[in-house]
Amino acid sequence: MEDLEALLARQPFFRGMDPRWIAFLAGCARNVRFNAGEYLFHEGDEAIRFLLIRHGRVALETHVPGHGPVTIQTIGADDVVGWSWLFPPYRWIFDARAVELVRAVEFEAACIRQKCDQDPAFGYVMLMRLVPVIVSRLQATRLQLLDVYGVVAGRHAHTRA
Amino acid sequence: MHTLGRDAMVPVPAVVRRVRRQTRDTCTVDLDSPRGQGFSFRPGQFNMVYVFGIGEVPISISGNPQRPVPISHTVRAVGAITTAIRGLRRGDVVGLRGPFGSSWPVEAAEGMDVLIVAGGVGLAPLRPAMLHVLANRERYGRVALLYGARTPHDLLFRRDLERWRGRFDLHVAVTVDAPVLGWNGGVGVVTALIQSAPVDFAECVAWVCGPEVMMRFAVAELLRLRVAAERITLSMERNMKCAVGLCGHCQYGPYLLCREGPVFRYPDVQRWLTIKEV
Ligand SMILES: Cc1cc2nc3c(=O)[nH]c(=O)nc-3n(C[C@H](O)[C@H](O)[C@H](O)COP(=O)(O)OP(=O)(O)OC[C@H]3O[C@@H](n4cnc5c(N)ncnc54)[C@H](O)[C@@H]3O)c2cc1C
Ligand code: FES
Numbered sequence: 001m002e003d004l005e006a007l008l009a010r011q012p013f014f015r016g017m018d019p020r021w022i023a024f025l026a027g028c029a030r031n032v033r034f035n036a037g038e039y040l041f042h043e044g045d046e047a048i049r050f051l052l053i054r055h056g057r058v059a060l061e062t063h064v065p066g067h068g069p070v071t072i073q074t075i076g077a078d079d080v081v082g083w084s085w086l087f088p089p090y091r092w093i094f095d096a097r098a099v100e101l102v103r104a105v106e107f108e109a110a111c112i113r114q115k116c117d118q119d120p121a122f123g124y125v126m127l128m129r130l131v132p133v134i135v136s137r138l139q140a141t142r143l144q145l146l147d148v149y150g151v152v153a154g155r156h157a158h159t160r161a
Numbered sequence: 162m163h164t165l166g167r168d169a170m171v172p173v174p175a176v177v178r179r180v181r182r183q184t185r186d187t188c189t190v191d192l193d194s195p196r197g198q199g200f201s202f203r204p205g206q207f208n209m210v211y212v213f214g215i216g217e218v219p220i221s222i223s224g225n226p227q228r229p230v231p232i233s234h235t236v237r238a239v240g241a242i243t244t245a246i247r248g249l250r251r252g253d254v255v256g257l258r259g260p261f262g263s264s265w266p267v268e269a270a271e272g273m274d275v276l277i278v279a280g281g282v283g284l285a286p287l288r289p290a291m292l293h294v295l296a297n298r299e300r301y302g303r304v305a306l307l308y309g310a311r312t313p314h315d316l317l318f319r320r321d322l323e324r325w326r327g328r329f330d331l332h333v334a335v336t337v338d339a340p341v342l343g344w345n346g347g348v349g350v351v352t353a354l355i356q357s358a359p360v361d362f363a364e365c366v367a368w369v370c371g372p373e374v375m376m377r378f379a380v381a382e383l384l385r386l387r388v389a390a391e392r393i394t395l396s397m398e399r400n401m402k403c404a405v406g407l408c409g410h411c412q413y414g415p416y417l418l419c420r421e422g423p424v425f426r427y428p429d430v431q432r433w434l435t436i437k438e439v
Pocket of ligand 2: 400401402403404405406407408409410411412417418419420
């Protein structure tokens with residue numbers, strides 16, 4: 001587990017975390033890889049793991065009837081994929097597809113959830129790291145919805161779209 | 162610097178050499194230098210382009226500062242004048258004044274990492290800065306270009322992007338808000354790309370241009386990553402009339418954008434950036 005521990009400690013997501021917690025997390029983790037086109041998980045499946053991408057890009061997709069898969073967002077190196085494992089009903093709400101070769105660290109969700117329940121200090125540390133990820137995705141989605149590059153109606157758009 | 166004509170208020174006639182379509186609503190117009198006279202500009206500066214009988218608009222110069230002629234402008238058709246510019250043909254004549262305004266601090270950035278963040282047509286005024294950095298590549302540290310557009314169809318300067326992506330001494334990341342079928346690139350807002358740009362945030366300069374909302378979010382993200390506020394530079398837009406600091410049309414807080422801008426250090430415009438319709 002030594003190698004994985006060192007690797008986790010280097011990830012921005014875990015930077016500054018107490019080595020005890022990193023050692024524990026390494027115990028729930030393993031290195032995984034996905035080839036381009038391979039799915040990390042599917043919508044509706046049970047969210048039994050989450051991933052920290054080390055290399056490559058993952059597309060979050062949803063299937064729109066008549067259109068096929070539509071990419072909502074792509075996520076790259078050092079980012080976390082998925083938080084559906086944190087809250088009931090623990091089901092993925094999107095498909096996640098590797099756009100290119102993806103190397104990631106996969107964490108067993110039950111292992112981490114259990115620890116969060118047993119040890120609120122650990123749970124707090126994990127949430128303090130995960131909530132900003134969720135917030136930044138929410139902010140990004142809102143910005144995406146604003147359609148800032150569209151031609152703005154009204155005299156004073158003052159934007160260089 | 163070579164400016165056009167003697168009187169900054171009088172447009173000089175310039176002949177259209179070529180109009181290149183960029184996207185469905187954007188084109189690049191190449192103009193011959195008026196009467197064959199010299200022309201030079203600093204990256205980030207703009208010209209006033211006058212379509213006879215219709216009107217005059219400020220447009221950034223999008224060409225190569227090392228080879229400033231023909232004089233290139235990349236224009237998105239949003240209203241009467243820009244639509245008329247898009248309709249220009251080879252041999253047509255427009256009126257030209259310029260170059261005006263402040264520029265990206267390309268010399269001050271020497272020795273540092275450079276992070277360029279562009280949204281939509283905001284890539285146009287950043288292209289000369291990028292070309293300057295590439296022409297003097299050894300004078301800069303790591304260089305990253307992050308570019309966001311609405312859809313893959315709205316990406317400007319595709320040939321440049323492809324060429325730049327092929328370089329080993331450059332990081333180029335492109336993202337779109339809404340993909341189309343077959344798009345295999347990034348999806349999401351350009352600000353989400355900032356944190357994984359391979360530059361030293363503590364030691365880099367960041368040049369940002371795009372819609373104001375996008376610039377606000379980009380600045381917030383840069384500050385979160387500990388980029389020093391005074392190393393963040395933005396290009397702002399306001400409607401202009403005279404472009405020489407006389408009419409007050411382009412007022413932005415205490416500044417006249419045509420004279421002190423359009424390129425500003427973030428701390429200088431920080432107060433006004435979050436106020437709606439300054
Ligand atoms: C310093 C500076 C540099 C500029 N550089 C460029 C450039 O390189 N390329 C370029 O295409 N434009 C650039 N612009 C913006 C350009 O000047 C305006 O788009 C133009 O003045 C619009 O004139 P119009 O008569 O075509 O449209 P108007 O009739 O004035 O406007 C039509 C409609 O479009 C909206 N609108 C106006 N401008 C924009 C805009 N930029 N984006 C979205 N909606 C808008 C208006 O609110 C209105 O609803 C720059 C502006 C400044 C101040
Ligand atoms: S446009 Fe007249 S003062 Fe700036």
